[in-house]
Amino acid sequence: MACRGLLLLIAGLAGTVPAHGTTARGSGNATPPRMVIQVNDDRMTVMIAGAPQIYLYGVIDADAPQRFETLVKSGKISPGSDVYLNSVQGDLAAGMALGRLFRAGAMTTHLGTPRHKGRAGYRGIKAAVCSGACTYAYFGGLYRWAPTGSDRISLIRHQAAGAAPNQSESGEADAYLKSMGIDLDGLALAPTPPGDSPTWLTADQMTVAGLANNGRLPLKTKSWLLPPAPFLDLQQDDRDGSHRLVLQCRPGSVTLTAYDLVGAPRARQIVAHETRSYFEVDRQEVLVEPRGAARAVDDAVVITRPYPPAELGHLLSSHSLGAWVGGRRSAFRYGATFVLYPARHAIKDFYNACWRAAPWPVKPSPKKG
The missing domain is CATH 2.60.40.1880 (Invasion associated locus B (IalB) protein)
Structure with a gap:
């Protein structure tokens, strides 16, 4: 396989996507922020990690699942890949659609940010944060690794009770969680203030409740x-x-x-x-x-x-x-x-x-x- 390790910034299959959901400038027309998809599948990555590494970061826009699926169908994203997520904004339906694609491809979900090469070599890896639509996408992984280090994942307070932010979407969200084998009722959460404050989950909470399985399905x-x-x-x-x-x-x-x-x-x-x-x-x-x-x-x-x-x-x-x-x-x-x-x-x-x-x-x- 050719050494790619490249940044796939795609709009359909043409154009560029601003990194980290920034807004494009120059033509006078603002381009809505969109999720970046980076594929690292060079020989060295696969040899060390055991699988291609796919980084998804920025705003999860409504078209992100279609762009991801196009890469899967073209063979640029292979089944069993490791998917690393870093997003705090996005479309809930798109997050669930991404999760379904992850599960269909028996992919593994992590939190993580890609390394960027600069004049002084690779810059240090920043902490990843996953919230809202990103958390639903994460639940789609067949194997789901709990966050480590400074990485953080959260549920919005009413999501922890099994409902989506928009009541009209709650039925679809509940059906999605059930199809993924995710039961939020098993979480032991401390009381939080009313409203949409995020509830940050620890690795222990996630593994005990079965939200993360760290590469191992139930016995x-x-x-x-x-x-x-x-x-x-x-x-x-x-x-x-x-x-x-x-x-x-x-x-x-x-x-x-x-x-x-x-x-x-x-x-x-x-x-x-x-x-x-x-x-x-x-x-x-x-x-x-x-x-x-x-x-x-x-x-x-x-x-x-x-x-x-x-x-x-x-x-x-x-x-x-x-x-x-x-x-x-x-x-x-x-x-x-x-x-x-x-x-x-x-x-x-x-x-x-x-x-x-x-x-x-x-x-x-x-x-x-």
């Missing part, structure tokens, strides 16, 4: 709890792919199997560079095996271990469980870590079902005195 669970072979299947989809952990209980044994669905070529490549594979419980390595224990099966990297039944009880209180393949270099590590608290009840039900199907010996407590 899915599936189980069969009847004898003779109960099982528990955990599935985690994130930006790196789809990952599964399966606990299978049989009389006399428990098996733990990890599947990383990465495609057949990538699976073979990972296994070819393997020097060891292992599981982690609360970031502590367990069940470590040398080269050859990980396998490439169809489109997945597969790691299987016998799991001590007596250790199942520890999973009830563990924070995380992961499976990894390591290589000769410490930088090579492939796999995933599952945060277990969303599956706490499913793990407990599996533990009880496994005990009923195939109880294991219990170590006697040490005698006192």
Whole structure:
């Protein structure tokens, strides 16, 4: 791909768009401020960031979604891109239309501002602010990263109650939020003055309420709890792919199997560079095996271990469980870590079902005195 890293300032596909929503001068006719779309998809950016970076900043005008969609259809903006937003003004309907385009393209939304090159090299990156229509656009990301550093995102007070600024648009806004899986009722907000004052959200508030997922979709669970072979299947989809952990209980044994669905070529490549594979419980390595224990099966990297039944009880209180393949270099590590608290009840039900199907010996407590 040719090195672009260019600023796409488009009016339809012709003319220029003033940066940061400024007003054009010179002809005597004022041009309404419009959103700037900057595409960074040069080889270095993609290699370091893992995806093209698209910066949207300035006023979200009514035509912004059409210009963005034109770039998508032309291939200049590819599916799975990282979209960085910085806007405090704009058309709400346009913000939602952008969000739908982000979701259709499985794109990731962040807050951020582009670097600009000057005489002294690249200038420092300023804080990004996202409010109003921008916040609705942000919610369209399949993966949504909470703000970091000095970046800020807000909801207008009546938006936090699930309504749009204009009551005539509230039904459309509520339907949009529902279609994106966004529930503002889960926010724990401090009282704010009446009116349209913005409510600034913290990263913790956003992750707890599910407004930001930091590159990871909700954990899915599936189980069969009847004898003779109960099982528990955990599935985690994130930006790196789809990952599964399966606990299978049989009389006399428990098996733990990890599947990383990465495609057949990538699976073979990972296994070819393997020097060891292992599981982690609360970031502590367990069940470590040398080269050859990980396998490439169809489109997945597969790691299987016998799991001590007596250790199942520890999973009830563990924070995380992961499976990894390591290589000769410490930088090579492939796999995933599952945060277990969303599956706490499913793990407990599996533990009880496994005990009923195939109880294991219990170590006697040490005698006192």
